Amino acid sequence: MKRRVFLAIGMGILAAACSPEKKAEQKSPPTEVRLAVHKSFDLPQPLIAKFEQENHAKVNVIKVGGGGELVNKLILSRAKPVADAVFGLDNTTSAKAREAGVLADSQPASAETDAPLYGALAVDYGYVVINYDKAWFAKKRLALPKSLDDLATPAYKDLLAVPSPATSGPGLGFLAANIQAMGEEKALAWWGKMRANGVKITPDWNAAYYTEFSQNGGARPLVVSYATSPAAEVFFSKGKYTEPPTGNLFLQGGVFRQVEGAAVLRGAEQPELAAKLVQYLQNGDVQKAIPEAMWVYPAVKGTPLPPSFKFAEQPQFSNNPSEVDIQAHRQRWVEGWLRVVEK
Known part of the structure; x- marks a missing residue:
């Protein structure tokens, strides 16, 4: 009798384990969490897969133009958010996103960082500067410009490509640095001279760097990019270069420290999973990648840098207005710039 009781109990447990409800639970599909990013977002797939495995999730990465376009898209779609979380807010746009009601009131706790960001968790930072093509300048025997004013002279006509501050985070950062160093009136007057001197404006950083820059087959040997771009050129050359073929110009009024971060969006369909994803971008493995x-640069303190970053020269200064100043004056700055440059 006892054996039969045990057998019956065992069969009951087995039946429960094999029940349709249990099978459904075991085979439930992963929960989708949507992450809106700018088009330069590039995280190794194994790291995304690790988050998915650990959280039984499916990360849907939605790329939306440049940094400025990204925030504008989030604002336009705030009634029905296109994503649960965002990566690509920076210190020119995060305050705008927060004041527009795009970000959730409560954000997850942040790790200790070298670069705090208003309303979001800092993930990385870099320096927006002017890059130059070393071979082009050597071939032309043209001296490098020593100031922004030099760039407006005939010797440098048609040489510079800049992403638009109306649609690009780096472009807006560069404009903010100009204004911080020169003052608004003088900065816009300088842009008027640059327009007359043939400056090329692109919608975003990708177009400026990969289409217009002479290092990548374009016609412009000067481009607003990042101080880390020369290190990337060596890394991706696969042994062709042992020294960077490009260099940095750290000109007063032309250096901006850009901080990028992530945040949960208001109205997220999966707010808890979105919070985990935002925090995951500060995870040690992600930061090292x-x-x-x-x-x-990784924003979390203590993150080691790879050997390739020995070519990533850091400026000794930056021309950063505060985030409060950028938020208070950004619209006027951009509208003034548009009147001068795209009239």
Whole structure:
């Protein structure tokens, strides 16, 4: 009798384990969490897969133009958010996103960082500067410009490509640095001279660097990019270069420290999973991957840098207005710039 009781109990347990409800639970599909990013976002797939496995999730990465376009898209779609979380807010746009009601009131706790960001968790930072093509300048025997004013002279006509501050985070950062150093009136007057001197404006950083820059087959030997771009050129050359073929110009009024971060969006369909994803971008493995994935510095303190970053020269200064000043004056700055440059 006892054996039959045990057998019956065992069969009951087995039946429960094999029940349709249990099978359904075991085979439930992963929960989708949507991450809106700018088009330069590039995190190794194994790291995304690790988050998915650990959280029984499916990360849907939605790329939306440049940094400025990304925030504008989030604002336009705030009634029905296109994502649960965002990566690509920076210190020119995060306050705008927060004041527009795009970000959730409560954000997850942040790790200790070298670069705090208003309203979001800092993930990386870099320096927006002017890059130059070393071979082009050597061939032309043209001296490098020593100031922004030099760039507006005939010797440098048609040489510079800049992403638009109306649609690009780096472009807006560069404009903010100009204004911080020169003052608004003088900075816009300088842009008027640059327009007359043939400056090329592109919608975003990708177009400026990969289409217009002479190092990548374009016609412009000067481009607003990042101080880490020369290190990336060596890394991706696969042994062709042992020294960077490009260099940095650290000109007063032309250096901006850009901080990028992530945040949960208001109205997220999966707010808890979105919070975990935002925090995951500060995870040690992710932070260690960021330098050679997106060619910026990891924001979390103590993260080691790869050997390739020996070519990532850091400026000794930056021309940064505060985030409060950028938020208060950004619209006027951009509208003034548009009147001068795209009239």
